[in-house]
Amino acid sequence: MTAIQINHLSYTYPSQAKPIFTDLTLDLDSSWKLALVGRNGRGKTTFLRLLAGQLGQQAGIKSPLNFAYCPRSLPRDQSAYLSLLGEQDFELWRLEKEMNRLRLSPDLLDQPFGDLSGGEQSKLLLALAFSQRDVFPLLDEPTNHLDAASRQEVADYLKKSRQGYIVVSHDRTFLTEVSDHVLALENGEIHLYRDDFSGYQTSKQHRDEENLARDRQLRREIKSLENSRRQLAANARQAENSIHSRGKIKPDRKAELSDKGFLSKRAAKVMQRSKNVARRQAREEAAKQGLLSNIEAAPRLDMNFKEDYHRELFVGRQLSLNLAGRELFADLDLVLPSRGxxxxxxxxxxxxxxFISWLLGRQGLDCRGDWQLQ
Structure with a gap:
């Protein structure tokens, strides 16, 4: 049963001129485990935020569901329990049940939310989203801050869930495991695939290969038309010049062409005919240009690396790091080279x-030992 209806939805950020979505019409089923994919900037997060009502209520979105957007920004200086409770009501036993499935200790609820690791925060918010009845989770990069083992735990958790959801992630292996439908945002178009992410990739590759082959043929035809049009223009100019050049006119036609008015009329006919043909070819070229596919290509990625004469960027001896009275590590010897x-x-x-936050100078972290940072 379709539970999410999107009818003629258009959206443009107030600070931008280019629309994110234009006249989008789509029906989604709440039972689907839907992977939302597309390159950065195509509107994935915007789509989730529109569904969640974070960008204002949209007349083009109709659904009886309540949406839970994850992750969320919660107060960091109070207990995780109070931070979650301030976000939405929940039954503790249901939350602890989902936490247990994600291998989270209930003791985390008593700790300040800001003191939890990024992975613990992500999993705790995921447990909150799935502990609610009549709620449809919108998962925006749920694997952020997760190590390989935790990503697999979350993948197993979502696979076993009977509840549908929409998930955005750049982890292709993860998406293949947790999806049974794919919604792809590509060049202002939207395509729905009734398959998991791996099947979507195969279908997209075949479509792109067909489009590339068609484009190559179209470009050859456009090039041929351009060459023909240029040759036609050159021939027309040559014909006009030959008409006006008395020395090149056959002797038996000199009397016929002695009338300058006749010469100008004939030249005009030749030039008009060439212009008509050129216009026809230009229209055909434009039509073929319109058939070209807007195939996405990965942008070039350059590293902004600056040479440094230091061989070692950081040297630490017998380091220990504490956060809110909890020792994260101790007696660490570490050397970070400037290259590699x-x-x-x-x-x-x-x-x-x-540790990285301490290197960047974040307050609230107690580090002891000897170190030198270049």
């Missing part, structure tokens, strides 16, 4: 984000 790529790994809550 360093991966900082560890389970959620082990202090990865806190």
């Amino acid at each position: 790529i360093v991966a900082l790994t560890g389970p959620n809550g082990s202090g990865k984000t806190s």
Whole structure:
């Protein structure tokens, strides 16, 4: 049964001139596990926020459902329980049930929300969204801040859910596991696929290959028309010049062409005929240009790297880091080279984000030991 109806929806941000959506019409079923995909800036988050009513009520959206947008911004200085309760009412036993399925300890509810790791916050908000009755979750990058093990836990959690949802993620493996339908935003168009993300990728690849082959043929035809039009214009100019050049007119036609009025009429006919043909070819070129597919290509990505003469960017000895009285790590010896790529790994809550925040000068983190930062 269709539970979300979108009729002639258009939306443009007040600060922008280009619309995000124009006359969008779509029917969605609340039982679908729908992956919403598209390149950055195509409107994925905007679509979710429109459904959630965060951008004002839209006449083009009709649904009996209550939408729960996840993630949300919650107060950081009070307990996680009070932060969640201030966002919406919930039954504690239902929330703890969903937390248990996500392998979250109930003790997290007593800690300040801001002291939880990014992964713990993401999973806790996910548990809140699925603990509500008559609520349709809108999941915007639910794997942010999650390590590989936690991403798999969330994927397993969503696969077992009987509840439908819309999910946005850049993790392709994750989307394949948790989707049975795909809604793709591509170049101002929207395509619905009744398949998981892997099936969508296969279908899209075939469509793109067909479009590329058609485009190559169209471009060859357009090039041929352009060459023909240029040749026609050159021939017309040559014909006009030959008419006005007495020396090139055959002797038996000199008397016939001695009348200058006749010469100008003939030249006018030749030029008019060439212009008519050129206009026809120009229209045909424009028609073929309109058939070209607007196939998306990945933009070039450049790293803004600046050379540095230091061989080591950071040197630390016997480091320990504490957050709100909780020791994240101790006796750490660490050297970060100025070249290469360093991966900082560890389970959620082990202090990865806190360590980077300390390097960036965030307050509230107590680090002890000897260190030198270039």
